[in-house]
Amino acid sequence: MNDMHLCVVNITFLGKGPYTFSVGKGECVGLTGKSGIGKTQLFRAITDLIPAEGEILLDGRASASFSPTQWRSKVTMVPADSSWWYDRAGDHFPVKHKTSLLRESCMLLGLEPEVLDWQVSRLSTGERQRLALLRALQNNPTVLLLDEPSSGLDAYHTGLMEKYIGNYLRQNNPAVVWVSHDPEQLKRVASREFRMEQHRLYQIK
Amino acid sequence: MDVIALTGVDLGLAASLLLLLSVLSVMLSLGLERKIIFFGCRMTAQLLLIGLVLRFLFASGSLLLVLLMSTIMLLAAGREVQARQKRKIIGLSGYLISVCAMFVSSFSVTVLALVVIIQVKPWYTPQYAIPLLGMLLGNTMTGIALALDRMTDQLHGRRGEVEQRLLLGQSWQEASSDIRRDCMRTGMMPIINSMAAAGLVSLPGMMTGQILGGTPPVEAVKYQILIMFLIAAGTGFGVVSAIWMSGLHLFDARHRLRLEILKSDKV
Structure with missing residues (x-):
């Protein structure tokens, strides 16, 4: 446990749990479980968007000892349906400089580099999904919770995204939890796999 | 110049406009006739009451x-x-x-x-x-x-x-x-x-x-x-x-x- 980056210890919320698991630095674990079991709520509990009993540790330090804004900059999730509130896509990115880097990332994900100047209303589901990932990565999170990140993408772009996250993992060493309903995808991206049930979470590989 | 005091008849005449409105509401099936009459009466009672309260309040100070x-x-x-x-x-x-x-x-x-x-x-x-x-x-x-x-x-x-x-x-x-x-x-x-x-x-x-x-x-x-x-x-x-x-x-x-x-x- 001690070399684990993110440790979730006996957390319960909304009548679910207790759940215990941990993810190492630079590791990607898969998370499955039938629809509605509460995978998204688990992510919301870990990012402290909903109250939960139990303990969540980042390198041995409890979440309560971080300020909420600090915690969510380090431990963030990319929700399955992304939200946008400004007209222009690029305005949603917290870091305004380094746009050339951002445009490069866009291309790696199969997005046109001008996509940042587009109106949000013009973006497709898949484009929004990829931009939401890039937006979340701008804070350099050390824990990344991905909620079906490629659900709106075709096989080709799914491949690009898996590759992109794989590279990010090697370069920045975050801990990643990847929710997917596609067992093949989890086989490709995750080193271990957990299954979530109403009152327990267990490793299946 | 003094205010012309209003009599009950004067207010009654104005109230008959509301009655007319409720008849219209029935004809157009707006379903508002009960509300119009109820809140009209309630408003009258509230204001009469506050008139009395204010008279008392102003006198006592x-x-x-x-x-x-x-x-x-x-x-x-x-x-x-x-x-x-x-x-x-x-x-x-x-x-x-x-x-x-x-x-x-x-x-x-x-x-x-x-x-x-x-x-x-x-x-x-x-x-x-x-x-x-x-x-x-x-x-x-x-x-x-x-x-x-x-x-x-x-x-x-x-x-x-x-x-x-x-x-x-x-x-x-x-x-x-x-x-x-x-x-x-x-x-x-x-x-x-x-x-x-x-x-x-x-x-x-x-x-x-x-x-x-x-x-x-x-x-x-x-x-x-x-x-x-x-x-x-x-x-x-x-x-x-x-x-x-x-x-x-x-x-x-x-x-x-x-x-x-x-x-x-x-x-």
Whole structure:
């Protein structure tokens, strides 16, 4: 446990749990479980968007000892349906400089580099999904919770995204939890796999 | 010039217009006839009662009674704000937010007007204090109710956006800044609009009343200008404090959006 980056210890919320698991630095674990079991709520509990009993540790330090804004900059999730509130896509990115880097990332994900100047209303589901990932990565999170990140993408772009996250993992060493309903995808991206049930979470590989 | 006293027959004639309206409502199946008659009667009873209360209050002129009356008006306004919201903060805290916001704005502005501006002696003279407070409460109530209703409704409808912003490491103040700004504007728009229309489109009720009562128009207008300033300032302060307090309630210390403290009574 001690070399684990993110440790979730006996957390319960909304009548679910207790759940215990941990993810190492630079590791990607898969998370499955039938629809509605509460995978998204688990992510919301870990990012402290909903109250939960139990303990969540980042390198041995409890979440309560971080300020909420600090915690969510380090431990963030990319929700399955992304939200946008400004007209222009690029305005949603917290870091305004380094746009050339951002445009490069866009291309790696199969997005046109001008996509940042587009109106949000013009973006497709898949484009929004990829931009939401890039937006979340701008804070350099050390824990990344991905909620079906490629659900709106075709096989080709799914491949690009898996590759992109794989590279990010090697370069920045975050801990990643990847929710997917596609067992093949989890086989490709995750080193271990957990299954979530109403009152327990267990490793299946 | 004395006011021409109205007789029961005069009021009855005016009331018959309402009867006519309810007949029309039946014919057009608007379903409003019961409401028109019920609230017409209720309004009559309320106003007759307040007429009697004011006669007594003006005769006594006691500070204690003025304070009691003001408190009752404040609590009633708080209840009205709660009743006008689609989704309200449950329990006493929701009620307290509206009451506090109105207390801060209406009471302070009324006392300021009485002591510093009009300089009535004593400052609580009911002929001045009660109507002033009534006008301020009535208007801040509208503004605060609009702003709070929009605040809870927007936070409910735009939850995904607010939580996404929290996930990007923003504080609750940043994450809700657009929404809060929008709600404050909504709350202040009616009074800004009525300032724009005053005198051109509408002759405000108080001024009209004073003119009917024989006050020279220019004097009446000056009072109306004073009231407009007070109402606009009071509504503004009230709306800002109501939005700030409701924000503190709807987000917790860990900057989480706690929509479970809202209850919606209509669909």
